[in-house]
Amino acid sequence: MGIGVQLPALGESVVEGTIARWLVKEGDRVERDQPLVEVTTDKVDAEIPAPVAGVVEKILAAEGTTVPVGAELARIAEDGLQASAAPAAAAAKAVAGAQPVAAAAPAQRATPVAKKMAEEARVDLRRVEGTGVGGRVTKADVKPEAQRGALPAAAAEAPAARPAARRSAPGREAAPAKPAFLSYQLQPGDKLIPMTPLRRLVAEHMVLSKRVSPHVGTVAEIDMQGVVRVRDQHKRSFQEDHGFSLTFLPFIVHAAVRALREYPRLNASVLEDAIVEKKDIHLGIAVETEKGLVVPVVRHADRLSLSGLAEVIEDLSGRARSKKLSADELKGGTFTISNPGRHGNLYGFAIINQPQVGILRMGEIVKRPVVREIEGEDAIVIRPIMHLALSYDHRAVDGAPANGFLHRVRELLETAEFDL
Amino acid sequence: MARALRVEHLGLVPYGEALELQEKRVEAVRAGSAPDTLFLLEHPPVITLGRSARRENLRLPVAELARRGFAVHEVARGGDVTLHAPGQLVGYLVCDLAARGVPDVHRWLRGIEASLLAALGVLGLPAAPRAGWTGVFVDDPAADAAGLAPRKIASIGVGLRGWTSWHGFALNVTLDPHAFDVIVPCGLHAVRMTSLERELATRPEAAPADLDARARAAAAAAFEAWLA
16 A cells, blocks of 8 residues: 555645646656646646655546545555555655645544445545544444545546446446447556546537538638738737737628528528528637537627627637636527637538538638739739638528528628728 | 745846756755745747647747747646746746745735735836736726726746745736737737836836836845745
């Protein structure tokens, strides 16, 4: 049994930390005070040092997981010391952040049965008050804790332990009618990332959309010179007035909502035996955040000016990243635009956000040679080009309106008659 | 427990060199062979990414940033993307928080903020922290009432090895705030960067010629008042 290394209480208001990077691996020899692991909290990156010299026996929290203060991060087999003598020696050196806790310590004040039960149910014995002889923790003390499911899973489990636990207790995880997943035997060095609720939701939605909706894709090549010119012209003053920079996204949104007015079939939903063309245009903007994909909705996007759109998009995407969106702000979209990032993205087809029937996906804007007629002569000129890809639901939309819509978006962007 | 604070003025130091210097001092402070230290310095143009930095907060590809004279470093401190360049006063605090009886990172951050506010007060600029954001902002209730973006004048990012702190703050003194256009500073879209020079320019009587030197002295005095 080794010495436990816990996430120390870094500050009064710090309740958890995320494992950023392990600086050692299992089996490594470490000196006392040698940094073991980097943990990030909201503004601080803390390196947790080894409480004792020894060998890293086990790493208990995988990179990327968030663990509460007090969670055990690793266990170190101390050099030349009996486990029973270790706690005192290590505790004396507890100043340096990592408060060592001997994994063996609880055993001294718990009955063997209680200890076994605690282990199985992953109850932290240090948090259980003992009512037995001499304050020993008994089975009866552990039971209520065990039923409550004591420790947060992320803190208590080594990543590799998960699939094993699942295999050994198939009955406990009642998940009927789920799609079959491929089984995979975890190899050494593999990183297991448990799905967050948001990730699972996104995954299920993607599968649903692909299943119910026959996707068709079409792409337009758009000369962004006019838009670039308008943006450059207003860039400085916009930044001064609004406090953030004007991106291309509001221009695309502005053009798309105007085209949607002319092609209502793209602003629709498919019912069992009818199609609804919707009066209001509420535009979803796909935002990738640290925690995953969210699609906040710009309500009545057709009533907003370009700078109005920019303001709302900035506000929504900022709050999407800081997780301060209300549920209402994620609902009710009638069409979606996705802007998945700038570099190395020529074009691609997004999956339709159900129950909508279309989604536009922006490609990167790159200067390309194109042919233009200048004073009656064909000439090769250099223009900023963006590929804009439309995915549409063929249950509701046929090729002609889809292409008409996309062509209209292109026309609006190339004419670039934008009032801020 | 009273502890000494040594203030060292280093002038212009490349980021990587300053990082090594900090690492050495961290080890020395942990070993008890050096006093707590405040390094005051400036960096040649560099962009640094903290552990929670997101790549999309660089507005340009790394190659383009390099062409514009910015080195890019990933560093073990909290926080997102930030930028250093001459005209910005950088302060690195290598202190043993436990020995100082403050084993609490949030109290430490608040202390850095408070010292910067004190220094800015001496320089004639009212500043304030903002709830929910680390860093120091210009205190301008009229702008807030008008719904204008908060103006950030100093960024804070701290690292800990055990209980020994490193990294610290960056205060824009004469650095042109437009230098920050190449990044989303600290990943905050809704914030504008500003500088002491720019803020004081609206009050000509308050604009001193040797602003960089005065800012350095004010910061040194404020941190000494807190920590020495």
